[in-house]
Amino acid sequence: MDPDKKKLYRLPWSINESPIGWLEVTDICNISCKGCYRSGRTGHKPLQQLKEEILFLKKWRNCNSISLAGGEAILHPSIIGLISFIKDNGMKSILITNGCGLNEEKLAEMKSSGLTGVSFHIDSTQERPEFEGMENVSSERLNEVRLRYAHMVDRVGELTTNFGITADDNNFENIPEFVQWAANNSRVINSITFITYRGLPVGNGLEYFANGKKVDLKPGSLGYTISADEKEKISITSKDIYKTLKKHFPEYDANSYLGGTVDHTSFKWLLGNIILNSRSKMFGSYGKKSMEIVQTFYHLLFGTYIVHLRKRKIGKKVFILALFDKPARKALRKFIGYILVNPMRLFYKINILNIGIVQAPDLLPDGSIDMCESCPDMCVYEGKLVQSCRLDEVIQYGSLLRVVKKSLP
Numbered sequence: 001m002d003p004d005k006k007k008l009y010r011l012p013w014s015i016n017e018s019p020i021g022w023l024e025v026t027d028i029c030n031i032s033c034k035g036c037y038r039s040g041r042t043g044h045k046p047l048q049q050l051k052e053e054i055l056f057l058k059k060w061r062n063c064n065s066i067s068l069a070g071g072e073a074i075l076h077p078s079i080i081g082l083i084s085f086i087k088d089n090g091m092k093s094i095l096i097t098n099g100c101g102l103n104e105e106k107l108a109e110m111k112s113s114g115l116t117g118v119s120f121h122i123d124s125t126q127e128r129p130e131f132e133g134m135e136n137v138s139s140e141r142l143n144e145v146r147l148r149y150a151h152m153v154d155r156v157g158e159l160t161t162n163f164g165i166t167a168d169d170n171n172f173e174n175i176p177e178f179v180q181w182a183a184n185n186s187r188v189i190n191s192i193t194f195i196t197y198r199g200l201p202v203g204n205g206l207e208y209f210a211n212g213k214k215v216d217l218k219p220g221s222l223g224y225t226i227s228a229d230e231k232e233k234i235s236i237t238s239k240d241i242y243k244t245l246k247k248h249f250p251e252y253d254a255n256s257y258l259g260g261t262v263d264h265t266s267f268k269w270l271l272g273n274i275i276l277n278s279r280s281k282m283f284g285s286y287g288k289k290s291m292e293i294v295q296t297f298y299h300l301l302f303g304t305y306i307v308h309l310r311k312r313k314i315g316k317k318v319f320i321l322a323l324f325d326k327p328a329r330k331a332l333r334k335f336i337g338y339i340l341v342n343p344m345r346l347f348y349k350i351n352i353l354n355i356g357i358v359q360a361p362d363l364l365p366d367g368s369i370d371m372c373e374s375c376p377d378m379c380v381y382e383g384k385l386v387q388s389c390r391l392d393e394v395i396q397y398g399s400l401l402r403v404v405k406k407s408l409p
């Protein structure tokens with residue numbers, strides 16, 4: 001069954017109120033990923049420019065945290081200074097990294113400068129030193145590498161750990177295995193994110209315009225332009241991922257969403273969770289009321305919305321949410337039944353595995369592009385906010401592309 005908007009909280013974020021600020025510190029990377037749309041155009045951004053972008057995001061987006069993205073953010077020579085600058089400006093910082101080149105010492109230095117969490121992207125489409133000589137990287141090998149990084153973050157301590165993967169028709173079947181792996185390691189993994197594979201099919205009776213001028217767009221003109229016959233690659237949606245999660249993990253559910261800018265039925269961001277214990281026993285999830293209370297009270301108390309928590313052991317306190325949240329009450333009932341069978345189970349630790357699903361922009365049949373409402377990952381480019389997933393269009397053609405069906409007047 002598709003997620004039901006009535007049972008979900010519509011996140012109150014907007015263009016001027018977003019908990020996340022997206023900062024691309026460099027476009028240099030130390031590995032190569034298939035389909036990467038940002039590599040080696042301009043190099044490291046100067047520190048002064050980055051500071052100005054951080055202040056711009058704080059002023060115009062009222063951010064609670066800054067995602068340090070790239071390229072590979074740890075390659076930037078001033079990364080430590082940037083993390084301190086973000087902290088001095090009262091925001092959290094999340095490092096988005098492939099992990100290559102990251103070690104405990106560097107991570108500890110980042111933590112003492114104010115880093116809040118690390119989000120890893122490790123998948124089989126990457127040419128990583130760990131996969132050298134391997135023709136096909138198995139999901140076991142992938143999870144082994146991921147776990148090594150999760151343990152590294154855990155040893156440094158007090159940082160949150162997220163793993164993001166790109167979901168497409170090649171790895172869709174591995175999603176339940178990935179979630180189970182994350183659940184089995186929920187002591188050291190706080191969240192996982194699925195981002196559907198992104199591609200803009202070209203040809204197919206469509207024309208492209210930038211700043212009113214026609215653009216000769218071909219597969220490969222941008223990192224994400226693909227030919228119309230490759231459309232299968234982008235067939236996976238957030239609803240497909242939600243359905244597969246519900247089928248394999250009935251205790252999982254989503255609690256909040258961001259819709260599309262065009263299609264009222266789309267779920268561009270779908271946030272959910274599983275409450276489970278250290279033995280991977282799942283009890284349920286917390287629902288829309290909890291998310292609404294968190295967003296509303298956090299904003300009242302601290303003046304911003306929130307998406308990234310600092311590392312804290314919430315543990316059994318999560319069941320307090322049962323006072324006002326139906327799904328949390330259901331999880332609590334299941335937990336009580338579980339400990340009544342064996343009271344020693346009360347001493348197993350309770351963890352929460354947060355699960356985010358992001359659906360990349362979709363090209364609709366009439367040529368319009370359905371984006372994420374209020375795009376939380378907007379970055380700054382030449383004094384303007386631009387959806388980071390489409391920044392290359394602006395860099396290359398001077399504006400976002402408009403797509404027109406040839407048959408339209």
Ligand code: SF4
Binds near residue numbers: 358360371372377390
């Ligand atoms: S519009 Fe693009 S950059 Fe913005 S949140 Fe959606 S996928 Fe990310």
